[in-house]
Amino acid sequence: MDQSTVELIRSSLGPLLEGMVKGTIPLTAISFVLGLLLALVVALMRLSPIWPVSAIARFYVSVIRGTPLLVQLFIIFYGLPSLGATIDPWPSAVLAFTLNVGGYASEIIRAAIISVPRGQWEAAQTVGMNYPTTLRRIILPQAARVSVPPLSNTLISLVKDTSLASTILVTETFRKAQELAGPTFEFFTLYMVAAAYYWAVCLVLSFAQSRLETRLDRYVAS
């Protein structure tokens, strides 16, 4: 590696870190939390015995999973203004990623809820719990255990998918790399630095995932 490349890498570390800390990470965190809340609602709707309710949820999941995330992002940012709804880059990105996580994670949460044996619902009823209490105290804690691995995948995908927000002018890690690469033509080097940052974040998340899994596994026989 020649001197100028080393210098370039060093000078890019700061701006790309800023892209991570001010762009990628908060975008991921906010979208993931909101997306999980949405996913829980959608999962419960899909499990509802009232068919129009579950049909709406099914339709939503089908649309989200059946269309590219990039297209969803463009519809919200470039498409909605022609309908008179202009949304800034950041909120557009949060909206798109939240809707996306909501669709994918709802299927994970639904499967996890179904995996809790029926006897658990019944036992909760016999000690007097109603539906929301049963869900909160008995079902979701058990569903959490089975849904941590697949939800971690969703989260890790999201970290990487937020790079798509660069296409709608959100200053996150990848856009920073593009901005720095443009004038210098050092695409390879700068994109490698960006890739390293994403990888590092995903490594940390994988580590956190296994810690969490161990914690949640403490009440089952090994």
Place this chain on the structure above:
Amino acid sequence: MTEHLLDVQGLNKSFGDNHVLRGVDLIVPTGSVTVLIGPSGSGKTTVLRSLNALEIPDAGTVRIGDVSVDFGAKPDRRQITELRAQSGMVFQSHNLFPHLSVLRNVTEGPLVVQKRPAAEVNAEALELLRRVGLAEKAEQFPYQLSGGQQQRVGIARALAIKPRLMLFDEPTSALDPELVGEVLAVMKDLAADGWTMVVVTHEIRFARQVADQVLFLDGGVVAERGTPAEVLDHPKEERTQRFLHRLIDPL
């Protein structure tokens, strides 16, 4: 309190085309033990589950103490909740909450549903666990216990909501033979303490020793009822005789 804690009239229940309960009547005097026996599929579990509305019968009334529900008249959620609060249920497969400690399994109902003070609830729960012989297991998780111990925690959990009536659905039939005794002993204890109980079981010795009345259910109707001596030792109905014969001599 009335003389009969439990009064069930005309229970009917179908699952699709399968008419499972065809008019079951049942009266349980306060402080007495009723044992339900009968062949597989005769509706024993369905009767028991109807008593605390885990199954909603199509018709019939269930009265426990002063709470009466007419299932034919489409009871609302509040009535069902009130009926449910009158009885504690012990399941064949304990259905303990696996993510909660033994103590928390017992305190969950009183704390979360009845919203009673934690200190009082914890003390009571420990007392209940002591009573079923498991005080020293309070901080363990259910998976760390034997089947018999799990079932005894299930009994303590059911008692903790202070029901008037205890329901048991084959509480020992999923257990290894050497663990059956410890569970039956706890149930015998409860009976001796004056608990009103309805028990589905095929433990004939238990029925003889503890039951005040035995009901033989067949095809969704009570085919025979009476004292243990009447039903178990001198059954009048041929189908009762056949059933008991098979139970005693399965080969």
